[in-house]
Amino acid sequence: MWRAALVVCQLGALAQSLWAQEDDVPAAAVTPQDCNLDCIRQGGAGCEYCRITRSDIKQALGFNSIQAFGSCIPWPCFELLGEEDPQICRHYVQAPNDVKVESVHEPKPSSDTIVVSWKPSYYGIAFLRGFQVSLQALGGSTIACQLFLFHRNLSLPATHAQRVYKSDPFPGLSLGTQYAVTVMALPVPEEWERFYHSQTFSTRSCAEKNGLERCKKDWYPEHVEVQQEGAAINVTFNLAPPNLGIRSYFSLCYANGMKKYTDITPKSSKNRTHHTYQLDGLQEGTNYTCEIAANEVDAVRKSFNVWVLRIQKEDATTRHVTPSLALILPLCLAVAAILVVLLAALVRGRPRLQMKSVHVRPDNIRQHQEIASQEEMVSLPRSRLTPPRLLICYSSFDGPAHVKAVMQLGAFIQQHMATQVCLDLWDSLGVAEEGSMGWHCRQIRESDFVLVICSRGLNHRHEPPEPEGDDEGEEADKGLNFGPHAFSSHAAARLVGEEVGRAKARGRDLSKYMAAIFEYSEETDIPTELRLASHYALTSDLPLLFSHLHGVALHRPGGYLKINNISEEGYAKLPAGAALQWAIYEAGMAMRAKRPQTV
Known part of the structure; x- marks a missing residue:
């Protein structure tokens, strides 16, 4: 008897492991279908997850929805499915979860296209009637909305909470722009909360979508090489592609409160891929932080460091002292002789010179000192690293x-x-x-x-208006339009x-x-x-x-x-x-x- 029980336990454990393996296998994403409202209302087998278009809205309600809102309308479940049985639209359904946004192929280089995916919640999944997905640019008025419905006879089991549902593509989105996407579970009850999930995302930048070589606003020199030859600092960088129309560049180096700005205008006849320019006026033994960018508005800057080495001059002086000593020594002796002669002449002629005293007023001296002192510079203290x-x-x-x-x-x-x-x-x-x-x-x-x-x-x-009389309240309201x-x-x-x-x-x-x-x-x-x-x-x-x-x-x-x-x-x-x-x-x-x- 105990052997039979042991066999039954082992078979149960094996079945549970097989079920677990089946649950771990990811299910294919559910994409919208083309089907009409009659199929959805009648509960046809081919109308499991359907997209609702503006033409469907016009056919059902007799008028077109607002162009900006696409196929979305207020209370879609009651308007499209609840005519015969309003009770199907009065149950609680919690917000979807695991909302993701992915970019898909977009042929236009100036825009992006995204698809939204999500999973339904366990809570109220049996009463789920569809989803509504809206997209809006942050800080703007651009709105796009999509509506998806299940047929009226469909009741999803709890296992379908692991299914991934997808929206239709949202095309024509501006590159490098932030949007807010909201996925709402239908029906939408009046008295409950947490029936939608909202999050923000950013579309791909021009460089991410088309590559850096095709985006003038995002382009910057990727390859910068610095070489020092004596006192000269040579910087080589890659030029922008000719199709971007960038003709000039600039470089900015700064260290210890000093700034060095350099305009760069390459000659396309010499080299169309790289250009070398020279940094002048940099102090020896100083580490500079430099930036280089196209001479365009809001251009992206490439940062690099320049360490100016000290130039050793001892060897050069020792090499030139020995051969020139034979020429310098006679010249020095000749100059010394001339100076001795001139000094003797001055000494002999000094008694003949008449001494003339010049009287300088003390107030003139003080005035000159005051003028000189006022021209002195007063430097700001450098103890503060950041501005107040x-x-x-x-x-x-x-x-x-x-x-x-x-x-x-x-x-x-x-x-x-x-x-x-x-x-x-x-x-x-x-x-x-x-x-x-x-x-x-x-x-x-x-x-x-x-x-x-x-x-x-x-x-x-400011004193709040007294509630005595209607006229006084109206006058108070007129003065408070803030x-x-x-x-x-x-x-x-x-x-x-x-x-x-x-x-x-x-x-x-x-x-x-x-x-x-x-x-x-x-x-x-x-x-x-x-x-x-x-x-x-x-x-x-x-x-x-x-x-x-x-x-x-x-x-x-x-x-x-x-x-x-x-x-x-x-x-x-x-x-x-x-x-x-x-x-x-x-x-x-x-x-x-x-x-x-x-x-």
């Missing part, structure tokens, strides 16, 4: 002209004052992810300095004022916090707490702001710091400075126009 980080807070109650002036100030400081500027208007995505106050609190902690642009609106306190984060920087500015007050009460350093006003604002616009910190009037105090940010003294014994780009007279000569000057002028006009209305 500055957070700018402001009030948006003074209108868009004031906000524009703040933006232009941030751009000028970042371009010409060696400072990294943090502004909420430049990081909308980060503000949306963290929340406006969360973003500002983190920036206050991480920034080296915080600058509050004070204006008349900074002292404005977004949910419109006053976030205004609240952060008041938060900085509270931080300054606490730091002063605890005896801590206040150099991190600063306040500033534009020409159209008054010093009384600075809140009381912020007057404890350093405050400046812009744009006349740009040098003082630069001194605060970099910790350098504008004046010292024998010298002073002057930078033409940020002086009161010279900043407007720069494009960013002219834009800042004009923005301040427009904001001042807008502020003066508002004042009679608010009095």
Whole structure:
């Protein structure tokens, strides 16, 4: 008896191993079929997994779907399958998983084609009626959508959760672009979540699809060779193919704060595949980091290193000293004799010369010394490896002209004052992810300095409208046409004022916090707490702001710091400075126009 039981156990184990082997064999992917809606509704055998076209939508509903949405419509299960039995579209189906995106062959070199694949979820698979796949470019309005349905009599078993289903190709996608793909399980219930799976992907770049030799935007020199012959540094690189139309290149080398820019224009008559150019003016014993690229907008740069070796000159001098000694020695003796004769003549004629004293006024000497001392250079300290980080807070109650002036100030400081500027208007995505106050609190902690642009609106306190009466509520709504984060920087500015007050009460350093006003604002616009910190009037105090940010003294014994780009007279000569000057002028006009209305 026990032998029979043992045989049965062994047969069961063998059967389980065979079933496991069968499960491990990957099933072929299920691709869409061409079938009509009548076949799907009647449950025909040849309509297991069908694509729905715009013509099917028109036949079933009597109108064409929106061109941008392809064959997708709202509530496709109820509209196309639920007329006879609405209950089949009221069950829970969880989102697909293992969503993958693969590129397929696309004959056009300027676009890409992808196919989406996925697996259905175990949960609710028996009630699964189909899938809807949508594709949208990130930051754009391009939308493509595909709809796939099972016939009404099909009920998938749990084992089909390992099957891979595929979409039709999505053609004509832009190269090097990010897209978001969403795979939705049908039916779509109102009261449940997790019925779709969404992820982002990037299409292939031009170089990945067509090869580097066919892409002007992505091309860069792949082969760079550096050779030093004496004091000359020769660099050889491969030229771009003639079909790309690249005629000139540039090279940039930098080390220890020094930069060397070289324009390169090869002559196609000499060599069409490689070109050699010479780097001049490099210091011996210095390791340079160099970049070379085509002279095109946003060209990809190839980096390489150049180590300039020191030239040994001892051997050359010793070889030339011996043969020339016989010629130099007589020449030196002749020169010495001439000098002796001239010296004797000067000594004899000295008593005959009349001494003439010249009286020099002491104030002229001091003036000359002051002029010489003012021309001395004052170098910035190099202890900081990265530029200081500055957070700018402001009030948006003074209108868009004031906000524009703040933006232009941030751009000028970042371009010409060696400072990294943090502004909420430049990081909308980060503000949306963290929340406006969360973003500002983190920036206050991480920034080296915080600058509050004070204006008349900074002292404005927003009060919610009282719910008494409909007219008052409507008037309040008219004055609040801002977004949910419109006053976030205004609240952060008041938060900085509270931080300054606490730091002063605890005896801590206040150099991190600063306040500033534009020409159209008054010093009384600075809140009381912020007057404890350093405050400046812009744009006349740009040098003082630069001194605060970099910790350098504008004046010292024998010298002073002057930078033409940020002086009161010279900043407007720069494009960013002219834009800042004009923005301040427009904001001042807008502020003066508002004042009679608010009095």
